Amino acid sequence: MMGMEKQNFxxxxxxxxxxxxxxxxxxxxxxxxxxxxxxxxxxxFFLVQIVTGLLLLFxxxxxxxxxxxxxxLIDKQVPFGALTRSVHAWSANALILVVFIHMFSVFxxxxxxxxxxxxxxxGIMLLLVTLGFGFTGYLLPWDITAYFATRIGTEIPRAVPIxxxxxxxxxxxxxxxxxxxxxxxxxxxxxxxxxxxVLFVGTHVTMTALIGSGVPLKAKVKGETRFIPKYIFGESIxxxxxxxxxxxVAVLYPWQLGTAYDLTKPVEPPVGVHPEWYFMFLYxxxxxxxxxxxxxxxxxxxxFWTLIPWFDPSRHKIQSDASQPIKPSYRSHIYTGIGIAxxxxxxxxxxxxxxxxxxxxxxxxxxxxxxxxxxxxADSTQRQPTNK
Amino acid sequence: xxxxxxxxxxxxxxALVVGGLTAFIAPFVYAIGxxxxxxxxxxGGKSTATLSSDDLTPGSPxxxxxxxxxxxxxxxxxxxxxxxxxxxxxxxxxxxSYRPELLIGHQTQPGFYCKCHGGxxxxxxxxxxxxxPPSPLTELTVHQxxxxxxxxxxPKSGA
Numbered sequence: 001m002m003g004m005e006k007q008n009f010x011x012x013x014x015x016x017x018x019x020x021x022x023x024x025x026x027x028x029x030x031x032x033x034x035x036x037x038x039x040x041x042x043x044x045f046f047l048v049q050i051v052t053g054l055l056l057l058f059x060x061x062x063x064x065x066x067x068x069x070x071x072x073l074i075d076k077q078v079p080f081g082a083l084t085r086s087v088h089a090w091s092a093n094a095l096i097l098v099v100f101i102h103m104f105s106v107f108x109x110x111x112x113x114x115x116x117x118x119x120x121x122x123g124i125m126l127l128l129v130t131l132g133f134g135f136t137g138y139l140l141p142w143d144i145t146a147y148f149a150t151r152i153g154t155e156i157p158r159a160v161p162i163x164x165x166x167x168x169x170x171x172x173x174x175x176x177x178x179x180x181x182x183x184x185x186x187x188x189x190x191x192x193x194x195x196x197x198v199l200f201v202g203t204h205v206t207m208t209a210l211i212g213s214g215v216p217l218k219a220k221v222k223g224e225t226r227f228i229p230k231y232i233f234g235e236s237i238x239x240x241x242x243x244x245x246x247x248x249v250a251v252l253y254p255w256q257l258g259t260a261y262d263l264t265k266p267v268e269p270p271v272g273v274h275p276e277w278y279f280m281f282l283y284x285x286x287x288x289x290x291x292x293x294x295x296x297x298x299x300x301x302x303x304f305w306t307l308i309p310w311f312d313p314s315r316h317k318i319q320s321d322a323s324q325p326i327k328p329s330y331r332s333h334i335y336t337g338i339g340i341a342x343x344x345x346x347x348x349x350x351x352x353x354x355x356x357x358x359x360x361x362x363x364x365x366x367x368x369x370x371x372x373x374x375x376x377x378a379d380s381t382q383r384q385p386t387n388k
Numbered sequence: 389x390x391x392x393x394x395x396x397x398x399x400x401x402x403a404l405v406v407g408g409l410t411a412f413i414a415p416f417v418y419a420i421g422x423x424x425x426x427x428x429x430x431x432g433g434k435s436t437a438t439l440s441s442d443d444l445t446p447g448s449p450x451x452x453x454x455x456x457x458x459x460x461x462x463x464x465x466x467x468x469x470x471x472x473x474x475x476x477x478x479x480x481x482x483x484x485s486y487r488p489e490l491l492i493g494h495q496t497q498p499g500f501y502c503k504c505h506g507g508x509x510x511x512x513x514x515x516x517x518x519x520x521p522p523s524p525l526t527e528l529t530v531h532q533x534x535x536x537x538x539x540x541x542x543p544k545s546g547a
Contacts, residue, residue, distance in 0.1 A: 055423055
């Protein structure tokens with residue numbers, strides 16, 4: 001019977017069922033459903049990263065001698081090269097921001113609960129991969145800031161008990177940050193992490209499609225949005241806005257390239273050297289407590305954060321079961337509080353970090369008196385002759 | 389899409405959707421095309437290459453040089469004349485070698501041989517009919533002052 005029918009790839013690949021499921025898929029509509037679009041927006045920036053990253057790969061050369069000049073070549077000579085690199089850098093930042101927004105919105109909606117606990121795990125994995133992309137990509141232009149950020153970033157894991165030295169050695173490929181380190185971070189950035197991320201993004205998106213979006217307990221569901229076409233249209237509008245913003249920002253504020261770092265001529269770091277904004281809270285923490293305790297603290301935080309779907313007391317409650325009266329404990333206000341505390345902590349530490357960076361820059365630009373008073377930056381007094 | 393609309397309207401809407409998407413994608417295709425098709429800055433490097441005529445001996449009568457990325461073969465003929473040719477085989481871009489004794493037809497004579505697909509050229513760089521290369525090698529201008537041989541990318545006039 002089948003042999004008589006005309007078959008297309010949908011039948012050959014047994015996609016009839018998923019296609020029908022997708023056509024029938026609906027997304028619940030309620031006061032907080034706007035946050036559902038954040039995951040899709042993260043996917044958009046991820047796709048932008050793949051496209052622009054692949055393009056940059058055609059010109060970038062991962063050696064200490066050639067890296068900086070190849071990036072300069074992309075910026076100054078390759079048609080649309082500066083735009084491509086600028087979009088890649090801005091989109092990376094947008095991706096990290098949206099990933100954080102997506103994570104916290106899922107957190108506050110308590111959408112990590114059964115049946116989405118595994119979804120939360122893949123999300124945590126993707127968060128780490130995204131931050132890994134940020135860290136490894138930062139070194140590639142091989143400018144002075146990138147070099148120092150990598151020196152410090154690859155030194156921190158030394159605080160890990162027993163395995164510290166091994167982790168540092170694995171990351172650097174040599175005692176110091178050298179061409180070997182550049183090769184390794186490049187391999188991670190364009191090989192290992194993309195492979196992991198594609199696998200996990202695929203899992204994450206497929207699971208979302210199969211399980212559906214979680215509804216917050218207190219939300220009043222007003223109806224449903226058909227996934228095809230209405231939800232897709234909504235998401236498309238957001239993608240187009242994202243694309244437009246990326247292009248505008250990339251054109252108006254081209255991503256800067258610092259001075260090349262020459263391994264044979266060590267220089268001191270620039271005044272107020274600091275990591276990208278998404279690592280600023282970690283950077284600030286390291287100013288207050290020893291590395292081992294910071295590493296220990298954030299490891300525990302990460303483990304706790306990862307296992308939240310198993311800690312949350314209402315984990316056995318399936319949220320979509322609206323017929324049951326909601327017990328207050330199911331809303332688990334304590335976890336809402338933890339989430340708010342986490343955000344407040346991160347914002348506070350980040351703000352403090354930027355304030356201290358600004359102060360350091362101001363003090364180095366100020367009078368020599370201010371410099372000597374602060375008791376630091378003796379090096380800058382050497383470079384800047386005093387007025388006396 | 390638009391199945392519920394009358395045929396004419398449906399066609400107009402479909403054309404608008406397809407046209408709009410094409411207009412949206414076209415600039416990206418253009419930019420990516422320009423990005424990828426870039427051929428680098430004006431080819432750097434010297435426009436000539438030099439060697440000493442002493443480097444070309446009866447035992448090793450030819451040498452490969454490079455001018456602006458292009459491989460050049462310089463050789464000393466049995467009559468001691470020094471000549472230079474482009475070394476890129478006109479068949480599929482392999483690099484040819486000079487053979488003082490190459491079997492061309494039924495005769496052994498000097499010529500160029502391409503190891504990749506057995507292409508042959510005679511001593512003047514003319515491709516031997518029946519072998520793969522479709523066109524001759526280009527003979528280049530050679531300037532000799534005492535032992536100093538200078539080759540330029542300019543084709544030899546009258547060659």
